[in-house]
Amino acid sequence: MKKKTVYVCSDCGYEAAKWMGKCPQCGQWNTLEEMTIREEKPGSLATKNKLAAQPIPVCDIDLHSDKRVLTGISELDRVLGGGLVVGSLVLVAGEPGIGKSTLLLQVCRNLAEKQTVLYVTGEESLAQIRMRASRIGAMCPGLLILPETDLEAIFQAADRLSPQTLIVDSIQTIQSDTSQSMPGSVSQVRESTLRLMQYAKQRGVSTFLVGHVNKDGGIAGPKVLEHMVDTVLYFEGERYAAHRMLRAAKNRFGSTNEIGMFEMVQSGLQEVTNPSAALIAGRPEGASGSCIVCTLEGTRPLLAEVQALVAKTAYGAARRMAAGIDYNRAVLLLAILEKRAGLLLSNYDSYINVVGGLRASEPAVDLAAAIAVASSYLEQTVDPHTAVFGEMGLSGEIRAVSGPSQRLREISRLGFSRCILPAAGCEDIEVPEGLEILPVRDIREAIRGAFRQSKPNTENHE
Known part of the structure; x- marks a missing residue:
């Protein structure tokens, strides 16, 4: 196994063999970061031991993705296309303080009454999560909180607990051992998202990822992040305004034109059932x-x-x-x-x-x-x-x-x-x-x- 050094743009994911001051693809300065990758020879033992996927007739495929679970928040279910699809990977992005974590904790509160929910926090302490959960009434025994940023440790906990829903807050804090770069870098976000996608599909675990946005309003990290997930939800609105808009920018299981409206109150996010009024x-x-x-x-x-x-x-x-x-x-x-x-x-x-x-x-x-x-x-x-x-x-x-x-x-x-x-x-x-x-x-x-x-x-x- 050989090691190879490449330089990856932190904004667009462009790869170059040598360092350059300006990225040729996006035009940004000083965004190329050094990254070490491992290359395996085609005839190596590791390559031979890999099991290739076998083709399956389309009529024999188990349609588990047709099953939907209601989150208990009708505005969110509307945007998702009728509920949360089992085994789907959903990315929720928005400005800091807009209410992403609050919304997902309310989803956990509703789902934890019937199933096991694992909430992985890489940014907040257990005491902070406990305070928010107490404020919005999410004190459920079926809601398990894991303060962890190591991806392998998250998978071990998920294998042990077998949750039906997994929340990762946020994907920019997760680090995988397969990449040597820092958390939040292009390679780390791409590798972590890819492995979480494979885990969600293979185990049928509905997974939410919280994503940060950059100064231009786009999702931080490589553009391939939006391509790998099934659904991209944007949480919009002014940070200090009362109303929030939840909009689907991508949805493989429903329309991308639906929006949900919420109002930020003391007890969390409240649905606005009559948005026109x-x-x-x-x-x-x-x-x-x-x-x-x-x-x-x-x-x-x-x-x-x-x-x-x-x-x-x-x-x-x-x-x-x-x-x-x-x-x-x-x-x-x-x-x-x-x-x-x-x-x-x-x-x-x-x-x-x-x-x-x-x-x-x-x-x-x-x-x-x-x-x-x-x-x-x-x-x-x-x-x-x-x-x-x-x-x-x-x-x-x-x-x-x-x-x-x-x-x-x-x-x-x-x-x-x-x-x-x-x-x-x-x-x-x-x-x-x-x-x-x-x-x-x-x-x-x-x-x-x-x-x-x-x-x-x-x-x-x-």
């Missing part, structure tokens, strides 16, 4: 620059408030800012409003925000953002009983979006009496009783309908 609560009355949109996250329609502020710029170039929607998309909408709706926004600072910490990425938010900007620019209030949705094209046309009937039902359920929506395809949708719809074809028509007037008054802004 929570997102639009506290909406100002009689204020310009506010519009309600119905966005579709997976199978769940959500109502959210889009706010805009347009103010005369004090600098040579107007400033643009966006929170909750893509910045480039926001700039595009401002250009369409100026060209197609006659709103002279080039001399005005424009700020767009989706209230409640929701990140609205689907095109159906376009119309609401445009109407909110027009409302602030014209100093006119949008009808408070009106909700909107629709995609806006470069010609100012309003294009159809998916799930209009679901959106209309949610709008009606929350007490709105009027909806502005794309005219294309509205002949076949189901309109709830008592809800008035206003189909529009372009942005000018939508602005007139939102303010219930013949045309917007732009004389004071020209």
Whole structure:
């Protein structure tokens, strides 16, 4: 067995034969770390003793992955696609202090009533885990805590206890003897995740991994980490805000568009069963620059408030800012409003925000953002009983979006009496009783309908 030295980038995992100051793949400086690997000759004894996997007919494969276990948290079960799949490997990532450990400890509390759960902590002491467990009511005899960072010791404890669920908090602290690098390095994270994946699949143990995020918001470690796991969950939201969003970025057993909403309270994370009402609560009355949109996250329609502020710029170039929607998309909408709706926004600072910490990425938010900007620019209030949705094209046309009937039902359920929506395809949708719809074809028509007037008054802004 020979030893070979390579240099691995800690950001992207690029391997080089010699050290370089700048990584050729990701362009980062001083990220190449020395790593020693062992090479086995093709004819060595260790290679000959390895047992190759035998091919199996597809009809004879045991479908154990079809079994799901409910975690007792309906919002998490929704994001997972209907429950936790037996033998799956789930990665939960998020900012520090967002509530990842609290959420998983609440999952342990619910599962430990019926099965054995092993919680491996590499960052916190037993006293810290005990304090959090006492606060959220997770004092269960079926929940076993193991303060360990050595992967081999974790496997020995798991073989002895035979848990049905395994929690590793966090994967960046785990160290395997098969790699000589430091914990948290690219090689350690990759090797530890690979062995945990093999253990979960072979033993049918549902495994959660807690992952850290870097300064850019991505998961720390090699990109292959996200490819090896079955499900990647992002826990989003402001650290000191009340609401948290759980979103699936990857899910081999369900949709990647589902989201779950939680509220941080004294006793832990509490499910928000009516997210639409929570997102639009506290909406100002009689204020310009506010519009309600119905966005579709997976199978769940959500109502959210889009706010805009347009103010005369004090600098040579107007400033643009966006929170909750893509910045480039926001700039595009401002250009369409100026060209197609006659709103002279080039001399005005424009700020767009989706209230409640929701990140609205689907095109159906376009119309609401445009109407909110027009409302602030014209100093006119949008009808408070009106909700909107629709995609806006470069010609100012309003294009159809998916799930209009679901959106209309949610709008009606929350007490709105009027909806502005794309005219294309509205002949076949189901309109709830008592809800008035206003189909529009372009942005000018939508602005007139939102303010219930013949045309917007732009004389004071020209």
